[in-house]
Amino acid sequence: MLIQSMLKYLCISICLLFCSVDLLALPTNDTVDIAKPKEQYGHQICVGVDIFQPFISSTVNYRTGYEFTADYYFKNDVYFVVEAGWGDANINYPDLVYKSTNNFFRIGINKSLFARLSPKDWDMGFVGLRYGFASIQRSNATYTVIDSFWGNTTGSVPAQELNCHWVELSGGMRVELFKGICAGYTIRGKFRLNNNDFQLLAPVYIAGYGRGDKNSVFDFNLYISYAIRWKRKGDSPH
């Protein structure tokens, strides 16, 4: 079931990215150059902040989430990525009351689907793979089972500390708007690895992952980022 679900997300992601590639494709020449593009040198560290999750948090009462990202250009259009953040949820339903907080990080790689056209070209459409980890603290929860016939029953579930592990397939785009200032989005399909740990009471929101009572989720980030660049040793001046 998990594999089927992952394949579905993978197919959707690939289709989405091929659409993006098609949209950004440059006009082709009549001649076909089959030579491998020359490696484009240069270092880049790009640090960014997600503006989508705080925007969502400002429109709902029950949760907040903040995410940051940093990536480093390795070579051959591969980027190492680290993402981290925190968030909380405050549930106050008639039949369920609790709070949860969590920190998270994700590590992985992005692979650009375009060869760089010039040393100054850092725009990219990418696919990525991540491992994610969240450390969660959930408060004591109070529940009520509403039964209009036999009467309501109320009880409590003790506080719990949980860890959440997941893997992500991601895809997205990033373009340079001004010198060093970039914007982009990432669409993520996430698959939790330790579902059995969330049987007692899964937090409604896990920052970095999403809805805690779902074993697989889609997520979306919109990043504004700043790129710091320098030349590699031995690079020719551009």
Next chain:
Amino acid sequence: MIKNSCKFILLIVATVFFYACTQERLPCAQPTIMSVVMGCHKWIGVDTLGNPIFKDTILNHPTVTARDSAGQLRTSIYPQGSNSLIVHMSPISDSCQWIISADTTQVSLDSADVITFYYQSQLNFLSNACGYAYFYTLQKVVTTHHTFDSVQIANTTVNTNVNTEHVKIFMH
């Protein structure tokens, strides 16, 4: 053209995720009160191997009655042609009784039967949308014998599966 297409795709994606993320509470799409489903059957003979043959029995406006938490008798009247009845267990007890009249058009104390359920209850987390619910494990079911011949537990587990017949009622 390309920029406009990218903006359009981004707008659609962001809108979809915005809608999904801003729902305060997803609607609960499953029952939170678990039901015991009872099917009515009548013995009609035996097959060539000697096994008993039963057929579903249609009841004429059956009713189910129990005393609720306030001590009031509450009755559910089923439409004509029903062949299965649904009752609920009390989560604060390990047994409960339901008075079942198979034919409301001919009401008399002699025609109503009392079915007593003995069970264990287990608290289960369904989801944040639905909260908690009690599941049950049926241990024993007994009945009086006015219009019912006997009862038999067909499935001991009472949970969110609504397509299961838990108890078979055999009519005289």
